[in-house]
Amino acid sequence: MLRELRLNNLAIIKNLDLEFNEKFIAMTGETGAGKSIILNGISLLIGERSHTDMIRNGAQSLFAEGVFELNENQKKRLNELGFEIEDDELIITRYFDRNAKSKITVNGSRMTLSRLKELMVNIIDLVGQHEHQFLLNSDYHLHLLDRFLDDEGKMLFKKIRENVNKIKKLNLQIRNIEEEKSKIAEKKDILEFQLNEINNLELKENEDNELEEEYKILFNAGKISEKLEETSQFLKEGEFSILTALGRAKRNLEQLSDLSESYSEIYEKIESVLYEVEEISYSVDNFVGDVEIDDGKLEKIVERIDDINRLKLKYGSTITKILEFRDKIEKDLSLVNFENEELENLKNEKSELVSQYFQDSEKLGEIRAKIAENLQNTIDVQLDDLNMENAKFKVEITKTQEITAHGTDNAEFMIATNVGETFKPLAKIASGGEISRIMLALKTVFSVVDNISVLIFDEIDTGISGETVRRVAEKLRELSRNTQIICVTHSPQIAGKAQQQFFIKKEIENNFTETKVYELNTEERIREIARIISGDNITEASINHAKEIMGLWDKKVLV
Template sequence: MLRELRLNNLAIIKNLDLEFNEKFIALTGETGAGKSIILNGISLLIGERSHTEMIRNGEENLFAEGVFELNENQKKRLNELGFEIEDDELIITRFFDRSSKSKIMVNGKRQTLSRLKELMVNIIDLVGQHEHQFLLNNEYHLHLLDRFLNDEGKELSKKIRENVSEIKKLNLRIKNIENEKSKIEEKKDVLEFQFNEINELDLKENEDNELEEEYRILFNAGKISEKLEETSQLLKEGEFSILTALGRAKRNLEQLSDLSESYSELSEKIESVLYEIEEISYSVDNSIGDVEINDNKLEKIVERIDKINKLKRKYGSTITEILEFKDKIEKDLSLVNFENEELENLKIQKKELVSQYFQDSEKLSEIRMKIAGNLQNTVDIQLSDLNMENAKFKVEIVKKEEITAHGTDNAEFLITTNVGETFKPLAKIASGGEISRIMLALKSVFSEVDNISVLIFDEIDTGISGETVRRVAEKLRELSRNTQIICVTHSPQIAGKAQQQFFIKKEIENNFTETKVRELNTEERIREIARIISGDNITEASVSHAKEIMGLWDKKVLI
């Protein structure tokens, strides 16, 4: 419900602060007093575009604010849309100035105009301005029809949504696999060449380092052999070899060992060194035997090192990186066969889901057709209540081939207002009096399911009179049990059925025209309704008629 409305500097409205305490509110006043300007202010709160011409003459900016009371269903819906509404109150604020600086706030947070529209379409509906008529937009018709689904229909609808979600996931997976497969197949020849080139060398980890060491030994074999031979000679051959010298030293000390224990210890130490040098000499002799001078082998090692270096330049700086690259190629090539199999499995799954989708959609369509028939009869009764006995309402359900989250149906509300005329979309209705009553009839049916809490009628009484307007007034009062009704009206019957009434008039202050609005008490309401009936010349008869309309026959009013 709209609880509070504040407008500053909107056209001829300087300051307006209204509190709505009831569910059926009438706005009355003389023609041109500014009733429609108030609706323009509300339009700003539901996402209407602003322009500087709306700002009051002599002022630099415009401010509009509305405080709405939310029910639990609306809070749930708004949270699903990402608005994070926790309180039961929704405060919409709009501000803009002549420099086109604009600000939109929802519960203290900045929002864009498009987001404001998305939010408020779930809260308020302005009937009389086509761009805000929720029921005229055929995009919502199937959604509204589905509000009447039974448990079976709701379960089918849920199942279809889940099914379509899975189909979308499968389509994405199939598309990704096909793209990857296509990319691999495009470069398959290159990948196979790279794999074979690496595979032919049969590389081993650390092989390059081992080859480098082997290369150095073979390349320096002559020099190594020469130095080892010389070392062997120094150690053991000739009179001045190390072993000969140590042997003599050992014998000399042994001859002195009887004289002192220290000479015996030195003799033992020399003996230990002698054994170590003999071991070294033995190792050197073995190394001499291991040295190989083989130019053919050296050439083969150089050739393999060159091949490894060539692969390094192409596929990685180390053998480890080259082997990792080879493994990746092997995996990519294996994906072609693997993805063929996975692709087929996914397509089979999709085929099964699509088949189930159409089966469930057909069952849901049958349920919708029954609901449509009941809805048509119910709306026709409402139209008849509103003095449109010849009008007929129709729900047209058309099948579509594409897969959607709502099934295979597309629904649109149609109507014919005269016998013999063809059915037309609601938005094509030209007569203001007819469209207002049709919207009222539809609202009477959908008010409990469309979740709109505020319904505003802009002069719904246009083009109707007598019995018709009385029926409209009764219907508005009935509708206000579930939905807040704000009605701009020139009709005494409608104003009389309202629970709260505001009087709007123009005044001139300091050479500026200004719209003033005030809430009427019961006596003031009787006099205002009497004025609507008889004009400024209020009579006892018009007052009596006003009391009769309001059901206040015993109320005394001074004329």
């Protein structure tokens, strides 16, 4: 509910500071006193756009602030929407100046205009003659209908929404695979050529390194053979070879080894070295035998290395990367050449979800149809209470084959205001008086479930009088049991049923016109309602009539 409202420099309002009670509040005053300006100020707090023409003459900036008290259901709903509201109240501020600087805060934190609007649509509804009419928006009608869903209906709705999200994800996956498949199909010939080019070489891991080593040996075969043979000669051929020298040294030290342990140790070391050199000599001899001078084989190795290097330039800097590229080509071509198992699985999963979606939507539609029938009867009773006994309300449910988060149903509220007339959408009703009463009937029913804590009616008495306005006043009083009602009115019957009343008037100070607002006590209320009845010429009869309307027969008021 709206607890406090502060406005500074809004049109002809210089400073305004109001505190509201719960339940039913009336705002009265002479035509042009500024009642609509106050509603404009509230509109700023619910996310309506601002413009510099709203700033009071002579002022540089405008400021609006509202303090709203939240119930637990509203806090829960706002947290679900991601607003993270922990306090029991919202403090909304709007500021803007003639230099187009603006600022919106909610409980001290900055907020965008669109986000503010999303927030406040869950708290307050300003019902005017042809704007801010929440219930005239057919996009919202199905949502309102669903507020009456039982546990089974809520479960189906949740299941449908979850399945639709899954279907959307599957559609994205399927589309991505099919797009990839299409792209691959366009370059199939190129991919097949690349695959054949790689496969024809029959590459092996590390083959290039092995070929390079083999190439070096073959290319240097002559030099290698010469050096190995020379080494062999150094080791074992001739009187001065290493093996000959080591053999002589061994024999000499062998003869001395019995004389001293030190000689014996040296002898053992020389013997060990001799064995190692002999092993080296054998190895060198083997290498000499293995060296092959084969120009034909060298040429083939060079060709093989060139072929591999050519593929490296095209498909990867190593054989490993070339083979990885080949594997990717094979996988891509499988999308075109063979039925893709992943794609088929996704399509089958989607088909099952779509089938389940339509089954659940049909069940939910049956529940909605029953709710619609009950709602029609309930609204008809409300319309009868508001002196529209010939009016009939209808919830028109149509089906769609589209997959949506709310199922296959669309709903629109329709009305026939007179006997024999066809049903028309609520938004097409021309009579202001009829719109006012239909809105009030709908608000009375939906206020129980829509969690709106503030309803503001802008001259709901327009176009009605007599018995009809009396019934409207009673209905507003009834509605205020669950929702705070703020009503701008020219009707004494409506003002008389309110529990708090403000009087709005224009005053001139220092050659400037200002709107002033005064909260009225009981005696002041009687006189104000009497003024509405008889004008400035307040009589005893109008005073008595005012007391009768307010139910204050024993209240003495001076004429």
